[in-house]
Amino acid sequence: MGKPAKSAFDAQAFLAKVGEGKNILQFKKGQNVFMQGDRADTVFYIQKGRIKLTVLSDQGKEAAVGILGPGQFFGEGCLNGQKQRIATTTAIENCVITAITKTAMIATLHDQPQFSEMFMAYLLTRNRRIEEDLIDQLFNSSERRLARLLLLLANFGKEGGPQPINPTIGQETLADMIGTTRSRVSFFMNKFRKLGLIDYNGHIEVHNSLLSAVLHEKPQLKQDA
Known part of the structure; x- marks a missing residue:
């Protein structure tokens, strides 16, 4: 008898469960996931709830720059050499969030093409949104x-x-x-x-x-x- 076929990688199941380098966290409304200036070494995925991104200027002025919801990642700048967080992320409602260490995220992107494709599609969609936001602000x-x-x-x-x-x-x-x-x-x-x-x-x-x-x-x- 031949070897059983290897089951397909389920990206959503991977993101929904605890595993090596991966934890499921809960945040109550008003709690910070991370603060601007914190060490950047983890990627986050929102299972439930919404997150607000804010930035603080050198003059002390704070501004909201984004709202993220279920199915979106944040904190992925650490994958591109970002050492410190450039924004503060705060739960604006009760949230369930998957935290994936940088090491585990890189390994999964390398070993699991389906997850890599899903993450790439997310980044492309987000970049398109940023371009649209810029055009919106300008015109x-x-x-x-x-x-x-x-x-x-x-x-x-x-x-x-x-x-x-x-x-x-x-x-x-x-x-x-x-x-x-x-x-x-x-x-x-x-x-x-x-x-x-x-x-x-x-x-x-x-x-x-x-x-x-x-x-x-x-x-x-x-x-x-």
Whole structure:
């Protein structure tokens, strides 16, 4: 009899279980996963919950630069020679996170082509998002940037359809992420609600009409002064 066929590597099962160089961690809302300046030697994968990325300038000003959710990695800069964390990551809701040491991550990427492909696809998608964010900041009004951010946070275009945006993502965080003031965000949110583009009662519910307004450059999303 021949040898039994080797079972295919299951990337999701690998990320969901404890193993060599790999632990499953739980963080409560408000807890930091790591701080800016900490030693960078671990990659993290979000199983459940959302993480906020913030950076602190030399002048002491803090700004939110990203929100990450289930299925996303963070801290992968250590794979490219990053010695210290360049941002602080904080749970904005209860989270379940897989922590993978740099050594274990490199070994898995080398030995498991399916995992390597999945991770590469993630990096390419993230890099495309960064490019789109840069274009958004350069050429679009803050109103359109807010509309696009709400669509991204509501998971428009992803499997499972749009989801309500957790109220823990406040207007100050939204303002940081699109480069405007909290008062402007409040003004735009009220405008979107009056136009029927969103419902805003605790959770933010984003409607298809907001997507149409962004894609087809509806007059309600004019350049702001």
